[in-house]
Structures are given as structure tokens and as C-alpha cells.
Amino acid sequence: MPITRKRQIIKSETDIIVALSKLRTMLEGVGFGELQISSSVTAASELLRNIEKYAGSGWVQFDVMTDSRGPYLEFTATDHGPGIADPEQAMADHFSSSGTLGLGLPGVKRMVDDFTLSSDIGVGTTASFKLWKG
Amino acid sequence: MTDVIVSSTGTRSTTKDAATLLKQFRITDADLDLVRQFGDKIRPKIDAFVDQFYVWLAEQPFKYEFFMDDAHVQEVRTQQTKYWHDFFDAKIDDDFVETRRHIGRVHAKIELPLDIYMAAMNNCLENCVDVLMADEEPGNERQRTLLAIAKLMHFDEMITADTYSQVTNEVMLEQSKSMIEMSTPVTAIWDDILMLPLVGIIDSKRALDITARVLEEIGRTQSSCFILDISGVAIIDTAVANYLIKITKACRLMGCEPLISGLSPAIAQTIVNLGIDVGTIQTTGNLREALKHAFDHVGMTVTEK
Ligand SMILES: Nc1ncnc2c1ncn2[C@@H]1O[C@H](COP(=O)(O)OP(=O)(O)OP(=O)(O)O)[C@@H](O)[C@H]1O
Ligand SMILES: [Mg+2]
Numbered sequence: 001m002p003i004t005r006k007r008q009i010i011k012s013e014t015d016i017i018v019a020l021s022k023l024r025t026m027l028e029g030v031g032f033g034e035l036q037i038s039s040s041v042t043a044a045s046e047l048l049r050n051i052e053k054y055a056g057s058g059w060v061q062f063d064v065m066t067d068s069r070g071p072y073l074e075f076t077a078t079d080h081g082p083g084i085a086d087p088e089q090a091m092a093d094h095f096s097s098s099g100t101l102g103l104g105l106p107g108v109k110r111m112v113d114d115f116t117l118s119s120d121i122g123v124g125t126t127a128s129f130k131l132w133k134g
Numbered sequence: 135m136t137d138v139i140v141s142s143t144g145t146r147s148t149t150k151d152a153a154t155l156l157k158q159f160r161i162t163d164a165d166l167d168l169v170r171q172f173g174d175k176i177r178p179k180i181d182a183f184v185d186q187f188y189v190w191l192a193e194q195p196f197k198y199e200f201f202m203d204d205a206h207v208q209e210v211r212t213q214q215t216k217y218w219h220d221f222f223d224a225k226i227d228d229d230f231v232e233t234r235r236h237i238g239r240v241h242a243k244i245e246l247p248l249d250i251y252m253a254a255m256n257n258c259l260e261n262c263v264d265v266l267m268a269d270e271e272p273g274n275e276r277q278r279t280l281l282a283i284a285k286l287m288h289f290d291e292m293i294t295a296d297t298y299s300q301v302t303n304e305v306m307l308e309q310s311k312s313m314i315e316m317s318t319p320v321t322a323i324w325d326d327i328l329m330l331p332l333v334g335i336i337d338s339k340r341a342l343d344i345t346a347r348v349l350e351e352i353g354r355t356q357s358s359c360f361i362l363d364i365s366g367v368a369i370i371d372t373a374v375a376n377y378l379i380k381i382t383k384a385c386r387l388m389g390c391e392p393l394i395s396g397l398s399p400a401i402a403q404t405i406v407n408l409g410i411d412v413g414t415i416q417t418t419g420n421l422r423e424a425l426k427h428a429f430d431h432v433g434m435t436v437t438e439k
Contacts, residue, residue: 013337014307020369034400042404045371093409103372107408 005063010077011056016048019060023075030064030071032133039111040073040131046104047077047127053098055081055125072113072132080124087119152231159289165282166224172279173222176265180218183261184211187254218258224286234290238297242305248298255287318344320351326432328357328390333366341377348381352390359428360385363421365396375410382415391431392416395424 004026008019020041027037044062051058058079065074084090091109096102105127109115112129119125150158188211220233241248262283266276318340323329328351330344352360362381364370370378382392395418397405402419405412418424429436 017335017337018306024368034398035403038398038400038404039407041369042371042408045369045373049371049373101372101376101410103409107372107410110409111404111407 005061007059007061009057009059010048010051010079013052016045016052019048020045023062023073026062026064027073030133032073036073036131036133040075043108043111043129043131044075044077046108047075050104050127051077051079051081051125055079058124069132070134072130074128074130076126076128078124078126083121083123083125084117084119085121087117091117152226152228155231155289155293156226159285159292161226161282161285161289165285166226168279168282169222169224169286172262172266172283173224175269176222176262177219179261179265180215180222183257184214184218187214187257190253190257191250214254221258221286221290226286226289231293234293235297238294239301241294242298242301248295251294252291255291259283259287318347320347322351322355322357323361324428324432324434326355326357327359327361327428328352328355329361329363331363331366335368336374336377338373338377341374341381345377345381345384349384349388352385352388357390359391359393359431361393361395361421361424361428363396363424364394364401365398365421370401370405372408372410375405375408375412379410379412379415393418393424393427395419395421 006019006022006026008015008022010016010019023044024037024041027040032040044060048060051060056079058077058081060075060077062073062075064071066072089095091105092102093106094102105117108127108129112131114130115127116129117125117127188207217233217237220230237251240246241251263280266280269276271279318330318332320328320330328348330348332344336344348360348362351357362378364378367374378394382394385392393416394412397417397419399419402417416427418427426436
């Protein structure tokens with residue numbers, strides 16, 4: 001099987017754009033529909049923007065896999081930033097420590113199939129999700 | 135906010151100096167001595183095996199034709215011969231490392247896959263093994279020589295490949311940069327009606343730019359309606375939505391009614407899932423609907439002749 005997994009360092013807005021366009025190309029290549037692509041890319045954008053905004057840098061990895069439910073996107077974004085003090089609060093609608101909408105994380109959760117957020121203060125944050133082609 | 139800059143993703147090991155790289159590959163002075171000693175035996179054969187390589191290359195069916203005009207071949211052949219002489223001189227200093235980086239850069243610039251370079255490395259290795267097999271030296275001495283050659287080849291390959299990917303990454307970042315910097319033409323499409331078709335990617339810098347231009351044009355033309363068409367925007371996430379909301383609010387403050395057009399069904403669904411409240415902003419699926427609203431707003435009707 002060919003290796004399709006993409007891994008990229010995220011250090012700037014430009015890196016985010018490059019990663020998102022790779023993601024879109026990957027999903028188009030395996031025939032994801034417009035809504036799944038829009039949801040995946042938007043969710044990815046939220047997580048990567050958070051890395052850039054709150055942690056400064058991190059990395060991302062994504063790939064399309066297949067199980068009994070068919071093809072799905074597996075996406076992971078990791079940073080070694082300050083971590084999130086109260087993940088439950090961070091997941092709540094309209095909570096933001098930076099005065100923006102505070103809809104990123106809860107929005108991602110609504111858009112994808114399997115969202116997990118794990119964070120340790122002073123160690124970093126890892127957010128991952130799956131989204132089935134459906 | 136972060137400015138869009140070419141990130142430093144690519145600047146890793148290739149910036150290391152020769153000494154550090156040698157250490158990383160565990161290449162000792164004894165190894166270099168062995169390569170040099172072996173060099174005396176292989177040097178008379180370099181011309182022949184480089185020739186052999188170009189015969190092989192000419193037989194390849196695929197896309198290397200442009201490589202094949204005579205003047206070009208002559209030049210790269212000379213370069214390859216020099217490459218192997220340098221290699222078996224085994225004087226590894228920063229200048230040597232720079233010659234390998236140069237090869238990576240040249241391959242990347244002309245978008246030549248590294249296959250050919252690797253094939254040339256293999257060709258040399260095969261010839262080295264042939265010479266070693268015919269050699270009188272004891273077996274373990276020959277093995278040590280072969281190991282030393284292999285290590286130095288890996289050293290070369292790593293520097294070349296790393297430089298290659300660095301240049302390729304930079305090219306990609308340049309391309310995405312130009313995508314970001316696409317212009318934002320705010321035009322008066324009718325008396326009192328302004329329009330801006332947004333295309334590409336909206337980042338923080340561009341959002342500020344757009345807001346400034348829109349407000350300036352509203353001030354200048356005193357328009358009472360502004361259509362922002364977002365059908366060409368790649369991603370609407372919370373940050374972009376936030377910018378759009380801010381632009382429309384500022385618009386209202388100047389007494390101009392904002393309309394957002396070009397929301398595809400997928401994007402509309404995504405905005406709803408994100409939980410963004412577009413409030414009282416008028417949105418439409420296509421530009422035609424937006425125009426109707428706009429004419430209505432400025433008190434005009436469009437009739438057929
Ligand atoms: N990678 C991260 N590292 C540290 N803190 C984070 C990280 N991601 C999110 N947070 C924290 O969680 C909060 C909620 O994040 P969320 O993405 O939901 O909203 P936001 O980024 O503040 O605003 P929006 O995404 O709507 O523009 C953030 O304000 C921030 O305090
Ligand atoms: Mg966010």
C-alpha cells in the first residue's frame with residue numbers, strides 16, 4: 001500500500017495554509033463530498049490556528065484510513081505549548097481567553113465524528129479527530 | 135499577529151558544518167583514509183563508468199529528454215566526473231559540503247526527481263564493488279573499505295536530498311504566499327452599490343487590508359449597499375467568520391448595508407455547525423439574489439425591455 005500520510009511542522013500562518021491545501025487535495029483524491037471536505041478542512045483550520053495562536057508552534061499529521069465503516073480521515077494536531085488549564089471550559093461555546101468567538105473547539109466537536117482533546121499544563125496539547133466519508 | 139513570512143521549516147541539518155555532519159554519520163579519519171587509498175584504484179575507471187551511466191540514461195524511456203541535448207549532457211558529464219574525483223579525494227570540508235548542496239539545489243530548481251542522482255550513486259557503488267572483488271587485499275580489509283565508501287555515499291545523499299526538499303518547500307511556500315496576496319478590488323457596480331469578490335485565503339493580514347479598503351471606498355463613494363461575495367473563499371472558519379462579521383459591522387456603522395453572497399450549501403452547513411451567529415446580516419446563496427436585494431435596498435427595480 002502506498003504511504004499517503006502527511007506530516008508537517010506548523011510555525012506560521014503560511015504553514016497552516018500549506019497543510020490545509022494538502023488536506024483538501026488528499027480528501028478530493030479519495031472522493032470525499034463537499035460537506036465532509038468543508039467540515040474536515042474547517043476543523044483542521046481551527047486546531048492549527050489554535051496551535052499558532054496559543055502554542056506558537058507544533059505539528060500536524062493526517063491520513064485517510066479504511067475500516068468496516070469505509071474510508072475515514074484521521075487527523076492529529078500536537079503542540080508543546082502551555083496546555084489548557086480547564087479543557088471542559090475550553091470546550092464550552094463562547095469561551096475564549098483571547099477575546100475571539102470561542103467557537104473553535106466546540107465547533108470542531110460538532111463537525112467531526114470522533115474528537116479527543118488531551119492537554120497537560122506546561123507539557124502541551126494534542127487534539128485529534130476522525131471523519132468518515134459516510 | 136503573525137505576518138506571513140517564509141517559514142524556516144527547511145533549515146535543518148543542511149546548515150550544519152562538515153565536522154558535525156561527519157560525526158553524525160560516524161565517519162572517522164580512518165574511513166576517509168580508506169576511501170582515499172581505494173581512490174587510487176578506481177580513479178582510472180571513473181571516465182568509463184560515467185560514460186556507461188549516460189549510455190544507460192539515454193536508454194531510459196521516461197521524461198529525461200530535456201536532459202539529453204548534447205551540450206547539456208556534456209556539461210553534466212563533466213560535473214559528474216568531477217563529483218567522483220572529489221569523492222575519492224575524500225577531503226571533507228565545508229566547501230565539499232557546499233558542492234553537494236549545490237547539486238540538491240540544481241535538481242530542485244529544474245524539478246528533476248532525485249532518481250537520476252541516486253542511479254548515478256548506485257552506478258558508482260557497483261563499480262566500486264567490482265574493483266574490490268578483483269582486489270588482492272584480505273577480505274576484512276575490503277569490507278572495511280566498502281563500509282567507508284557506503285558511509286560517505288550516505289553522507290552525500292543526505293545533504294543532497296535535504297537541500298532538495300528544502301528548496302522544494304520554499305517554492306511551495308512562495309506559491310501559497312502569492313495566493314494569500316491576491317488583490318482585493320472593491321468596485322462600484324452601480325450608483326450606491328459596492329461589490330468585492332473575495333478569492334483565495336483570508337488571513338489576519340489580509341482581513342485588515344480588506345476592512346481598510348472597503349471602509350475607504352464606502353467613505354469615498356457614499357454607497358449605501360455593499361455586496362461581499364465569498365464564493366471564491368477557500369475556508370470559512372471561526373477566525374474568517376469573525377473577520378467577516380467585523381467588516382459587516384464596520385460597514386453598518388458607516389451607514390452602508392452589507393450583503394454576503396455566495397454561500398455554498400457546504401459552507402452554510404459548516405457555519406451552522408461551528409455555531410456562528412450571523413445575526414442580522416443578509417446572506418444569499420448566489421450573486422444574483424444579492425443583486426436583487428441590493429437594487430431593492432437602493433430603491434431600484436430591474437425590468438425587462
Ligand atoms: N493548543 C492550545 N494550547 C493552549 N490553549 C489552547 C489551545 N487551543 C485552545 N486553547 C484554549 O482554549 C480556548 C478555546 O479555544 P477555541 O478554539 O474554542 O476558541 P478561541 O481560539 O478562543 O476562539 P475562536 O477559535 O472562536 O477564534 C482558547 O481561548 C484557549 O484559551
Ligand atoms: Mg480557536
